[in-house]
C-alpha cells in the first residue's frame with residue numbers, strides 16, 4: 371500500500387546528503403529536472419531540505435549559465451556514460467555537457483510563495499540559465515536541442531528523423547552499456563540509438579563543450595516541444611518572480627522578449643497535418659509525425675491558439691479511449707508505439723504532473739483530473755516506479771523512484787490543503 375510515509379521513505383532512501391538521486395543502481399547521480407520535482411515533493415514536509423535540493427543543483431551551473439543534466443559528484447563504475455566518458459567539462463562539478471528541461475524556475479516559484487529571500491537568492495542563477503537557452507541553444511529565435519538526452523525523453527520516436535540524418539562515428543571508442551545490466555533491455559533504447567548518443571557526446575568533447583559550436587555544428591539539431599513549453603512556462607514564472615522582487619526594467623524587458631519569441635516559436639512547432647505540436651528537425655524543417663505526451667504541454671505554457679488547443683484536446687480524448695492509464699508518452703495508435711519501452715509508450719509521472727496542471731489552469735479540469743487520477747491509480751497498483759505501462763498499469767524500468775514519490779506527495783498535500791481550507 372502506498373502511504374505518505376512510504377513516499378517519504380523513497381525520497382529518504384535516495385537522499386545522498388543535500389541532493390537526491392532518481393533511484394539507486396540505475397541512476398546514481400543528481401539529475402537536473404528530477405531534482406526540481408524532488409524539491410516539490412520535499413517541500414511538502416521539509417522546506418529546508420527542499421531548498422538544498424535546489425541549491426545543490428544550481429551549484430553545478432557553468433559560467434555561461436548552463437545547468438547540466440547530470441552532476442557527477444563521484445565516479446560510479448556501475449554507471450555509463452560517467453564523468454570519464456564526458457571528458458573535461460568546464461563547470462565547478464564534473465558533469466554532462468548538455469542540459470535538461472528547465473522546470474526549476476516554475477518549481478521554485480511554487481514552493482517559495484511569500485519567501486522573497488529564497489527567491490532573491492536563486493533569481494540570478496535561474497535568469498542566467500534561461501538566458502543560456504535563449505542564446506547558446508537558439509537558432510533564428512527557436513530554442514533547439516542538440517541531444518535526445520537533453521530533452522529528458524531519451525528514446526522517444528520523435529528523435530528518429532534527427533538520428534537518421536546522422537552517421538555513427540567510425541572513431542567511437544568501444545564501450546559497455548550499464549543500463550541494460552540494471553533493467554530489462556527491452557525497456558531501454560536500442561544499440562544503434564546508443565551509438566548515436568555517444569557520437570554526439572564525442573563531438574561535444576571534441577569542441578571542448580563549446581555550446582554555441584555544439585548547436586551550430588553538432589550532428590543533431592531538433593526543436594523539442596518539451597524543452598520549448600517547459601521553458602516558455604518557466605519564463606513566465608521567472609517574470610512573475612522578477613516583478614515581485616522589483617528587478618530592473620531591463621531584466622523584465624529581456625524576459626518579456628523571451629516570452630514573446632516563445633509564443634511565436636509555438637507556431638514553428640505546430641504540425642498541422644497531425645493537428646498537434648510535435649518535434650521538428652531544424653536543418654530540414656521536417657516534422658516528427660506523432661503525438662507525444664509533451665504535445666499537450668501547450669496548456670501548461672498557456673500557448674497556442676484556441677483551435678490548436680481544441681485539436682490537442684481531441685487527441686487526448688482519442689488516446690484516453692485507447693489506453694487504461696493516461697497519458698502514454700507516444701501515440702498508442704502509432705506503429706512504433708511500445709507499451710513498455712521507455713519514451714515509446716509508458717506514462718511518466720512528471721509529465722502527467724505538468725500536463726494536468728496546465729489543463730486545470732486553462733479550463734479543461736475533466737481531462738486534468740483523468741490524467742492526475744490515472745497516475746495515482748498506477749502508483750496505488752504498482753508502487754513508485756519510474757514510468758508505467760499505460761495498458762496495464764505495471765511499473766517499468768526503475769523502482770522506488772524519486773520523482774514519482776515527489777509528484778504523488780505534492781498532490782496529496784494539495785488535497786489536504788483544500789480539505790483544510
Ligand code: GLC
Nearest residue numbers: 392397401403404522523524
Ligand atoms: C532518464 C530519463 C530522464 C531522467 C533520467 C533520470 O534518462 O529519460 O528524463 O531525467 O532518466 O531519472
